[in-house]
Amino acid sequence: MKKRMLFGAGMLFGAGILLCTACIERMELSTDYVTPRLVITGYVTTDTAAHSIKISSTTPYFGTEQPRSYSSAEVQINGVRLRAAGEGEYVTDSSFFGVPGERYVLDVWVDFDDDGVPEHYSADVVMPALHRLDSITLSPVRLGTTKPPWMVVMHFQDLPGPNYFGAHLYVNDTLYSNKVQRYFLNFFGEYVAEGQYIHFPATNYSIREEMWWDGDEPFRVHPRDSLTLELNTLSVDYFEFIRTARQEISGGNPLFAGPPANVPTNLSGGAVGIFGAYTISRKSLILPPEDEW
Numbered sequence: 001m002k003k004r005m006l007f008g009a010g011m012l013f014g015a016g017i018l019l020c021t022a023c024i025e026r027m028e029l030s031t032d033y034v035t036p037r038l039v040i041t042g043y044v045t046t047d048t049a050a051h052s053i054k055i056s057s058t059t060p061y062f063g064t065e066q067p068r069s070y071s072s073a074e075v076q077i078n079g080v081r082l083r084a085a086g087e088g089e090y091v092t093d094s095s096f097f098g099v100p101g102e103r104y105v106l107d108v109w110v111d112f113d114d115d116g117v118p119e120h121y122s123a124d125v126v127m128p129a130l131h132r133l134d135s136i137t138l139s140p141v142r143l144g145t146t147k148p149p150w151m152v153v154m155h156f157q158d159l160p161g162p163n164y165f166g167a168h169l170y171v172n173d174t175l176y177s178n179k180v181q182r183y184f185l186n187f188f189g190e191y192v193a194e195g196q197y198i199h200f201p202a203t204n205y206s207i208r209e210e211m212w213w214d215g216d217e218p219f220r221v222h223p224r225d226s227l228t229l230e231l232n233t234l235s236v237d238y239f240e241f242i243r244t245a246r247q248e249i250s251g252g253n254p255l256f257a258g259p260p261a262n263v264p265t266n267l268s269g270g271a272v273g274i275f276g277a278y279t280i281s282r283k284s285l286i287l288p289p290e291d292e293w
Contacts, residue, residue: 038112039067040121040267043238043276044077044098046130051096053077055088055110058272073110074118098127098277106275123267123275128233129159130279136229138285141206148293149208151201152229156281158198163188164239166232166278169205172225176211177204180246185239202229209293223290230282237266238276 042053055070069088076082082090098104103126109118134157138150152169167184169176177183184204207227213219234242244263265272 036068038070038110038121038269038271038273040106040108040123040271040273040275042106043274043278044096044104044125044127045232045277046098046100046127046279048095048097050091050094051077052085052092053082053090053106053108053275055090055108057112070110070112073108075109076107078105079107098279100127100130100279102127104275104277108271119269121267121269121271125235125237125266125275125277127277128164128235128279131156131159131163131165131231131233131281133229133231133281133283136227136283136285138207138287139201146292149206151203152205152207152227154198154200154202154229154231156198156231158188158194158196160195162236164234164236166234166239166242167202167204168230168232169202170226170228170230171219171221176219179214180242180249183242183246185243185246187239205229207287221287223287223293225287226284227287228282228284230280232278232280235277237264238274238278240264241274241276 037058039056039058040053042051044051053075055073055075056067057070058067071084071086071088073084073088073090074081075090077092080092082092085091103124105124106122108121110121111118113119134155137153137155139153140146141149141151154167165184165186165188167177169182169184182204184202186200207221209222210218210220241264248263263272265274267273267275
């Protein structure tokens with residue numbers, strides 16, 4: 001069994017951190033006062049691991065209160081009850097994993113309006129097909145040299161139909177794409193690479209000695225460091241959610257607590273958030289020795 005490398009879709013998106021198009025609801029949020037809404041976020045993946053669903057609430061744009069979490073809900077995926085883990089988080093058994101092509105239904109019962117009667121919220125998603133990475137390589141960004149900066153290039157067979165991709169980058173054991181802004185996203189329509197073998201650069205990930213990071217400190221990369229690329233094939237709803245969330249967050253405001261938003265959701269019952277699915281395939285390489293930098 002594979003060990004789960006959780007993406008910080010503190011991006012929920014944790015990976016980091018997308019649509020059953022017929023289920024998507026566009027939410028227009030007012031800037032003066034927003035009536036609190038239930039927020040449900042979570043996803044299933046092909047990794048064998050405990051998967052979590054988180055339940056909280058929105059906050060007013062000009063408010064000072066923290067989002068409320070809900071720790072007395074009943075949460076099920078495909079009829080199997082999840083265990084409450086505190087702070088509004090509910091988890092599957094650690095042996096859980098998603099299967100490409102399978103449909104997953106999320107059901108949540110929670111007394112959001114405090115009237116003593118739990119309300120029901122639901123969403124469903126189909127796990128997309130698995131795109132399996134064959135390898136990753138480094139391609140020099142500057143012509144005529146083999147030295148950094150390098151671009152990480154993915155090599156894999158594209159499958160028929162439109163496909164929605166994401167990719168995480170790990171340096172040794174550290175998740176570099178720990179923010180939604182750094183997470184790689186791309187969409188291949190049926191006329192872009194239909195059934196072709198792909199040699200595609202992960203354009204977010206230009207490898208150099210000092211890479212952009214949080215605050216004033218750069219992210220430092222050294223000779224012989226290990227790079228791991230995680231290719232995700234995303235459900236279209238999860239792709240759209242991450243893409244729109246990135247646009248919202250790029251304005252410097254937290255998701256569900258900030259500016260006027262137009263973030264899609266596939267949840268019924270008036271809740272906002274997302275229930276997504278994605279596949280995982282990983283490949284690693286070792287950076288060249290110091291005399292090649």
